[in-house]
Amino acid sequence: MEERKEVLMPEEEAMLHNRDYTEEILAVIRSGESDEEIGKKLEDYHDNDIAEAFRYLSPEERDKLYDVLGAEAVSDIFVYLDDVDTYIEELESDEAAEIIEEMDADEALEILDELEDEKRQEIIELLDPEVKEDIELIDSYDEDEFGSRMSTNYVVINAFITVKQAMRQLIKQAADNDNISTIYTVDNDGKFYGAIDLKELILARQDTELESLIVTSYPYVYANENISDTIDRLSEYSEDSIPVLSPENKELLGVITSQDIVEIMDTESSEDYARLAGLSGEEDSRESLFDSMKKRVPWLIVLLVLGLAVSSVAGIFENVVRELAVIVAFQSLILGMAGNVGTQSLAVTIRTLTGEMLSVKEQFKMVFKELKIGLFNGLVLGTVSAAVVGFVIYFLKDYSLYESFLTSGCVGLAMCIAMTVSGFTGTSIPLIFKKMGIDPAVASGPLITTINDLVAVVIYYGLAWLLLMGTV
Numbered sequence: 152m153e154e155r156k157e158v159l160m161p162e163e164e165a166m167l168h169n170r171d172y173t174e175e176i177l178a179v180i181r182s183g184e185s186d187e188e189i190g191k192k193l194e195d196y197h198d199n200d201i202a203e204a205f206r207y208l209s210p211e212e213r214d215k216l217y218d219v220l221g222a223e224a225v226s227d228i229f230v231y232l233d234d235v236d237t238y239i240e241e242l243e244s245d246e247a248a249e250i251i252e253e254m255d256a257d258e259a260l261e262i263l264d265e266l267e268d269e270k271r272q273e274i275i276e277l278l279d280p281e282v283k284e285d286i287e288l289i290d291s292y293d294e295d296e297f298g299s300r301m302s303t304n305y306v307v308i309n310a311f312i313t314v315k316q317a318m319r320q321l322i323k324q325a326a327d328n329d330n331i332s333t334i335y336t337v338d339n340d341g342k343f344y345g346a347i348d349l350k351e352l353i354l355a356r357q358d359t360e361l362e363s364l365i366v367t368s369y370p371y372v373y374a375n376e377n378i379s380d381t382i383d384r385l386s387e388y389s390e391d392s393i394p395v396l397s398p399e400n401k402e403l404l405g406v407i408t409s410q411d412i413v414e415i416m417d418t419e420s421s422e423d424y425a426r427l428a429g430l431s432g433e434e435d436s437r438e439s440l441f442d443s444m445k446k447r448v449p450w451l452i453v454l455l456v457l458g459l460a461v462s463s464v465a466g467i468f469e470n471v472v473r474e475l476a477v478i479v480a481f482q483s484l485i486l487g488m489a490g491n492v493g494t495q496s497l498a499v500t501i502r503t504l505t506g507e508m509l510s511v512k513e514q515f516k517m518v519f520k521e522l523k524i525g526l527f528n529g530l531v532l533g534t535v536s537a538a539v540v541g542f543v544i545y546f547l548k549d550y551s552l553y554e555s556f557l558t559s560g561c562v563g564l565a566m567c568i569a570m571t572v573s574g575f576t577g578t579s580i581p582l583i584f585k586k587m588g589i590d591p592a593v594a595s596g597p598l599i600t601t602i603n604d605l606v607a608v609v610i611y612y613g614l615a616w617l618l619l620m621g622t623v
Contacts, residue, residue: 202231226253256285298374301405468612496577525574529567537563
């Protein structure tokens, strides 16, 4: 007999994939059962789901939950909270210190940085000396250095022991460390020696020398290394974690996990996007009006000056505009296409520069390639525009066929030249910025577009003055 297969309705399937446990968790917490029963039932839920329920609990209910779960379980939940400082402020300093001690040092530091200075200092003073030392180590690095993002949660053993001895050390350290899939080794002087995959260690014979299993060419970064300069190379490795070493003697200080790498890549992309939009930094939706203005105004002033230059150049050709009013109607067409080409070239160049180092020869090849792309695209679109604009002028304006297509030919030629120049500026400006030691992303879309507007206006009205004045 064929087994009956249950078929779910579309809405039931959607509910299954988007199940919200908040109401269930709240019901468990408010059930009135014993602390032991509540704690046991909450073990079935993920920490992130319990964190979602936090904002629906009263301070009294949360206080009870801290007692039910204990410091270690609460520390796991706090990692998922967005406004964790609000909940830390509810706690006595000694209770908060107990919870923070259970966290990885990098996560603990993130939470401490969100607190008021007085509360922060009170908690730090109550922390275990070893935890305090790890936090101070991470805090000693600038936010753009790997040391500021590393975790001190890892397993490290001596390289010159047997597999049996290594297993004993692993079991001893595993109770206090979550990142055990990759085991790091050091030599007798404490310098980083290499890494071993946990699977390799488990499958090896007990009397095997550990050194024979160690990958000594394992990738690493230095604690004071700049994140932006290295993160693209680091993302090419499919490892669970990458060791972070001291630059002086290659001592193992911490690790960067794959989750950290994803978060850093996301942050870097957001910052690059912000710069491409003409912002000096990534804008936070929660920041004040004044702070948001502070980030936007500097670039807007630069763009205003360039915009005034565009208007001034257009004013120089006042006679051309007065005599050939019809060409003003197609100015936005030229400027728009030039801006689009410049932005495309900029995006390709920035993406290439952030992913690899280019030689001078390769940079020239890139500029020449974008120049050719701009030229050939300009020829195609300029020809199409010349034909369409010619018929538009002929049928809608009081111009002869010769005058109509002479004017449209000027529009098409201006578009071709402007698109070619835009391809060149969109590639060369970020390369020049890179050479000067300035972040190429600062060559933002608005900046490139405004420069291309300036060039396109000169080209368009200059050609109109040369080709059409006295003819049309």
